[in-house]
Every structure is written in C-alpha cells, then in structure tokens.
Amino acid sequence: MEGMIEESETIEEFLARHSADVEDAVRKAAAAEIMPRFRRLAEHEVDQKSGPHDLVTDADRLAELYLTDTLAALLPGSVVVGEEAVHANPAVYEAIRGEAPVWIVDPVDGTRQFVHGDPGFCTLIALAHHGVVRASWTYAPVRDQLAVAVRGQGAHLDGARLRSGTPEPGRPLQVATSHPDFTTAEQKHALLGLRTEGVAPRPCGSAGLEYLAVARGELDATAFSWEAAWDHAAGLLLVEEAGGAHATSTGEPFRITGGNALPFTAARDAATARRLVALLSPPA
Template structure:
C-alpha cells in the first residue's frame, strides 16, 4: 500500500514515515541481502575502482528495491544510491542541492559481506540542502538499528522493538582514546603523516564498514572516527546519529559537514573536548 504522503517533507519525518522507511529496509534485507550472504558465486561479484572496491548482486538488487520504495513515498525527492552514483557521479551534486534527498548504502561493508564476514549493514540518510536530517543504520543479521532525526535523540531499537537512548563515550585522556581511522583509503603521503600520529591513542583500526563503526561510536564503544573518503552514503546517517547521541562531527579544518563536502577529513568524536583534543593530534594532516 502506498502512503498518502507529501512529495517534499519540510519538517521532521512523521512516526508513520519512519516506520515505513524501516519496513522498506527490512524487506530489502530479507529479500535481497540475507539470502545471498555466504552464498555468492564468483559471477555475482564485480569490481569497480579497484580489486578491493567491489559490488555484488545483493548491493544492486537491494538498492533498486529501496529506491523504488522511496520514490513511491517521496516522489519529489532526489534519491541517490552508492551504485547509482558510481554510474552517474552528477547525482551527488543533485542530492547536495536538493530540498529533500535520500541517500542509500544498500550493503555497507561489501568486502566483508562478499567474504562471509558478518560486519555489514544498510545505511539510509535523508538530507535537506545537503545537511543530514534523518539517519538509519540497520544490521540485517541482528535485525536491529540505530536511528535519529534532527528533532529527536539517537536511539537503539532491538528486533523486539525495545528502544534505548544512545550516548557517546564521554572521551578521556588522549592516550586512553580508541577510534577508527581509514588510513588505507588515504593517499600514501597522508598515510605517512597519519601513521606516527596514531601512536598517541590507545587503539586505532578500521572495520571496513562505516555502518558498524558509527553504530559502535554512537553506542559509546569508540571515541572517534576519522575519514578522508567523503562518500555521503558512508557518513551522512552516522554523523547525524552521533551528533544526536551527544557527539560532535565536523571537518578537521573546523567547517560544518554537509554531503557537498568531497575533499578533506571528517572527524566525529565523543564531545567537544574530545574533538578538540583529537583534532590537535591530527592537525599535521592539514598540511
């Protein structure tokens, strides 16, 4: 059934709209993603920009299903998926300028998914003129999600529907902080700059999955996330969710984050003090 909803939403999404979005994501996961997990044949996996940048039939089929559902609900919105943007890069600019845009990462952590690792998720964000206003990160294996919008706090919702408010870690001394840094995705000169800086922290790493990195940060299990690859499908939802969980997210040079940002470093941290402390350590990245 198609809901009788306005083409463009100028305020927060309604409860009915949020429920419909969650149902769209769940159906896509159950129909197109989970049946293919650990069952992909070689012909169902292809590469894009390089051997580690892969796409599977689950990505393309789930994105198409989610996009169709969004188009029925919000016929006036710009809808951009990771795979569609790979074919038409101009969609990123259209989304950044749109009054309402929905951004889909149908299988975030595709490398993990394709190699049978259960660290992947579905990300959906809504933006208004490039600024995130709704974020949903769904774990198909656990059938749970974290969610936030511009007017309500971030929360974790279990498969049974139990909701728990989210709170970032609270930070601490630099040498006790742990976080995710996407060093392998950076140019070699940036890697050489970043590598020694990371020794200031207790622990750094990467999960090859922004969905779970942002989830863990919003749940208070990581203190910061640094990324130099600014694909909006990776970050828009997580940035908003972490902000609504009490965190801070902005560019390393201090600029506000919007999906129009396509260069620079995005730093998300537990609070203002933690952001400032981590940014001080990472300042050499700015050259």
C-alpha cells in the same frame, strides 16, 4: 504506505508519519535481496569496481533498486542517490546539492566483509534536504539491529536511547581510521598524527557500524579520509544525536555536499573531536 506526503507537509511531519515505513523498507530490502545471498554468493554475483578492494555484488545492486523504488514512492518529489547508481552515472551525486529532498543510500556498507562471509556489514539510509541530514537509519541485518536518528529528537537503537558519553580517562582513545590503501600521501601523513601516546588507531571496518559503535560509546572516534555521502551521512547524524561531534581537519563540521578538508573525525564528545583535529593537523 497510504496517504503520502502532502504538498504543504514539512519533512518533520513526514517523518512523524512515515519513519516506521522507512524501517519496514530497509528490513524488507535486506530480507529479500541481501540475506539470501549472505555466505551463498556465486562467483558471477561479485564484481570489481575500481579495483580488488572495491567490490560490488548482486545484493548491493538489487537492494539499492528495491530501496530506490520504495523510498521515491514514499516521498513524492524526492530523489535517491545510491552508491551503485552513482557508480553507473556520477552525475546522480549532484542531487545532494539540489532543492529536492534526497535519500542517500548505501545498500551494503561493508561489501568486502559481506563477500567474505563476515557479519560486519549494514544498510545505510539518510534523508537530507538542502544539505542537512534530517534523519537516518542504520540496519545490521545479521544482528537484526536498527539504529534510527532524527535531527533534534535523539538517536535510538532498537527503541533504546543512545548516548555516546565521554571516553574513560586514563586509557588510550580507540580510533577507527581509513585503510592505508584508500588514502593519499598527504592523508597518510595526517593520519600518522594519531600514532601518539594516548591514542590507539586501527583500520576501520564498515563505516556505518563504526559510527554506530561511537554512538553507543564502544568506540571513541573515527578518522576518515573520503567524502562519499552514502558512507557518512547516516552515521554522522547518529553520532550527533547521541551527543557526539564531528569536525574536519580545519575544525569545521563535515558537509555532505562536499568540499571538506580531509581527514575528518566523528567522536563521542566535542572535546575528543577537538583533540583529534589537532592531531590530524600536524605542523608542516
């Protein structure tokens, strides 16, 4: 990782030189801190945060520390906003709205699945600047699959171009939605709009893997009711660069800086996104 970003270097130039270094970092973090604990977690390595459905493990904490040190060194002057760091100090989240380039990190997206020995988890990294996600990395270590998106340059899975396509006519839209345990009464009411003919909603798993499924054309859309940037930043760019679209319940694109009208959707194409927005905004 020699020859880090020069003072006059743009984010695009940095990515051209160092995207492979980020790929290397995420693979090494998973190999060193996540996979050795998969299906081998001791009881003392698992804790609750806000409740029994909100878990954190030593794998989350240690992988985030590894990535924080590596990414900050790779791009001097950048800051890191990681899920576990924000849990310890919520003020860390404000860096997303700041002037410095920011790495947004979810070390284990799908911790509940990870704890239960389910392979449906991933590591998410996004690089953003001035509220715009410029690049993202989604790594599913059990599958050894790595999806990379760079704004304006497309999305790729293990080097192959991703294209989300359009839903097949005549079949119900497959939509992954927020779990009812994590929604307000108002959001539950909005999500009920998806329980209609032609739509087949189901509870989501790892948000990062659901976004990857949309980008691959395996899932038609998501409908989520929370804003945490570490869950969404990487996947939203992946969907965009694969040809998809995202919109909040007022029809505006989702902003990683917050203040979004919820729920919001990410879909395989703009027409599907518009359809879901209409369903998520039922008459009062």
